[in-house]
Amino acid sequence: MINPSISWFEKFRPQSIEEMVFSNDAQKNIVKSETIPGNVLLSGPAGTGKSTLALIAIRKIVKNQADLCRIKTRSVSDVDEKIAPFVQKKPVSSKCKIVYIEEIDRTSRQFQAQLKEDLMEKYQDSVAFICCTNHPKRIDNALLSRFTFQIEFKSDNIQDIKNRLEFILTQEKAQYDPDELVKFVTKNYKAGLRNLINSLHVSYLSHNGTIDFSALEQNLNIEDNIVGYIVGMIEKIMISTDPNAKKICIATPFNSIIAKEYSSFVTLCHNNYDINYENVFERLYELIRYLPLQVIIGKYSEEIEMKKYPNVHLISCFYEMMKCALEVHL
Ligand SMILES: Nc1ncnc2c1ncn2[C@@H]1O[C@H](COP(=O)(O)OP(=O)(O)OP(=O)(O)O)[C@@H](O)[C@H]1O
Ligand SMILES: [Mg+2]
Known part of the structure; x- marks a missing residue:
């Protein structure tokens, strides 16, 4: 009988250091x-x-x-x-x-x-x-x-992370493809063990004891993806030496040097309801070390809690960041 009431990450919280994954x-x-x-x-x-x-x-x-x-x-x-x-x-x-x-x-x-x-x-x-x-x-x-x-703590010991997940899946008698597990871990290990364990559990519950890796991966790294797109676009704008190409980014982003990332970014923001926007802002703040941009991120980050449409809020923040990045001549 599958019991959905206990989360795996609590059930499998290590009680001794032997059970823990260390880096x-x-x-x-x-x-x-x-x-x-x-x-x-x-x-x-x-x-x-x-x-x-x-x-x-x-x-x-x-x-x-x-x-x-x-x-x-x-x-x-x-x-x-x-x-x-x-x-x-x-x-x-x-x-x-x-x-x-x-x-x-x-x-x-x-x-x-x-x-x-x-x-x-x-x-x-x-x-x-x-x-x-x-x-x-x-x-x-x-x-x-x-x-x-x-x-x-870094989530970087790929081998032991994989072993721990394997152990949990075996204990729970889950059906899964071991090769897919390796691919899944290699791609997502940085998400931390709690996220990894949890996403396996969700898949297990919704597929009656089987892990469907293909459906899993899209969800797990959504904040990562968003942060990656934003940082990538801002970098592109800042290092571009063509003032016209830069301006087009603001006017018609779908038709500019950032077209590809922009459409993925907007699609992600509009089609997902479980994005942790606070986390997105926090990660942006940590990754982007240019002070004027940090000020903008800080301001939007403080307001996110009260926003009815946090996706629009993040996109507005991105627009303001773009405008600021436009003025930078490296
Ligand atoms: N290094 C690890 N080894 C084994 N299990 C782990 C490890 N890290 C996380 N887990 C799993 O994830 C669960 C949550 O971990 P824990 O509460 O220790 O995270 P945390 O680092 O304190 O997170 P937070 O920053 O959110 O407080 C554990 O119960 C365990 O199942
Ligand atoms: Mg903690």
């Missing part, structure tokens, strides 16, 4: 002993194993729940009311107490400022901070320097 040894080392000699920052894209590794480490280190302080609300008052009193107490029965903060980049400047004052260093003998983030660059520099170990 480097630094990741394994933090779970070697029952203490951590310093504060740890786990950074990397969504769904690559940061929380899973943190939880495995916590299970190994924390022997009594009183030795764990898990911050969920990210309110500034947490620093004074929860973290400060916690770090000052002696561990109950663990060698080391843990303060665990997810998405530390989402805490306010004030929160980060208060945290780095004293709290993170003074009690290092008995307390370690384990923090996760998708965006290490958004963390205050002085706070960043308080982390002894900064461990980056």
Whole structure:
């Protein structure tokens, strides 16, 4: 019987490091002993194993729940009311107490400022901070320097990712073509294991236990595709030396040097309802390093939440970026 209620990525959340896919040894080392000699920052894209590794480490280190302080609300008052009193107490029965903060980049400047004052260093003998983030660059520099170990998660171990997916498919008795799985992983491994596992699960549920790879691939990388088209078009405009060709991009993009990418981009935006636009904006912001363009992306990114037609919003943003790129003469 196929039970659709439990997501595979939760069901197969690794309980030990043996089950985890790693891209480097630094990741394994933090779970070697029952203490951590310093504060740890786990950074990397969504769904690559940061929380899973943190939880495995916590299970190994924390022997009594009183030795764990898990911050969920990210309110500034947490620093004074929860973290400060916690770090000052002696561990109950663990060698080391843990303060665990997810998405530390989402805490306010004030929160980060208060945290780095004293709290993170003074009690290092008995307390370690384990923090996760998708965006290490958004963390205050002085706070960043308080982390002894900064461990980056990359979804790049193609072989082990494939093995993990194979394991899950076998456990679930899924019908699939092993060669197609290899192709699927080779093409999409960067999406992170959670996305990969989830898309296999969706296919399994909708095809009664069989994985249909041909239908899968289009969905998985949609944000990637969109970001790729935008970056490609902007680059083309910026490096073009023909002022007329540049102007045509704005007036009739379907007839210009960016025609091909533009039509794919617009088609993608208009025909998909499950695009994560926030993610698109975030990735654009990270990839495009030219400040005037970043300002535009930043502005549109802040407004996206309230937009009824986010696809149109993204295309408007692209138009403004084009206009700005037109004025650049490299
Ligand atoms: N490196 C990995 N090894 C094995 N399974 C993984 C790995 N990364 C992700 N997964 C699978 O994806 C699920 C989600 O992973 P996890 O919650 O650790 O991601 P995360 O990096 O914390 O993501 P986010 O940034 O969204 O918080 C896990 O339960 C597991 O099934
Ligand atoms: Mg997480």
